[in-house]
Amino acid sequence: NVKLISRAINLIFTYAIKSQDLWMFIRALSRNDATTDLILDFVKQHWNKFIEIYPIGSNGISHMVKVVGMGIMSEQQLRKYVSLFKIQPSGTQMAYTQTIEQIMCRLNAIDRLKN
Numbered sequence: 313n314v315k316l317i318s319r320a321i322n323l324i325f326t327y328a329i330k331s332q333d334l335w336m337f338i339r340a341l342s343r344n345d346a347t348t349d350l351i352l353d354f355v356k357q358h359w360n361k362f363i364e365i366y367p368i369g370s371n372g373i374s375h376m377v378k379v380v381g382m383g384i385m386s387e388q389q390l391r392k393y394v395s396l397f398k399i400q401p402s403g404t405q406m407a408y409t410q411t412i413e414q415i416m417c418r419l420n421a422i423d424r425l426k427n
Contacts, residue, residue: 317347331365339379348383352392355380369403377404381411
């Protein structure tokens, strides 16, 4: 339901979701096929707000780098993710590298299942 998804995404920067729970909410949304692209676009558009909530070098920003990639199921989505984090925030290089590795494993498994 597109309307419900939009309402959920619009909750991200409201008082309905505490800042310490924000990355968990995004993780849940990212795991839905219908929301992965929307989340990638939303995070890209509002990245500076996420940096305000989770300062560079914090665990929160590392969690954000990870959870944004959790639902990626296509090469196109992977390219969006790589573009989003072309310059990784300080302290997130390991989270970024591990997420890319997980995405690549997932995409390889999907490719094997298709063939």
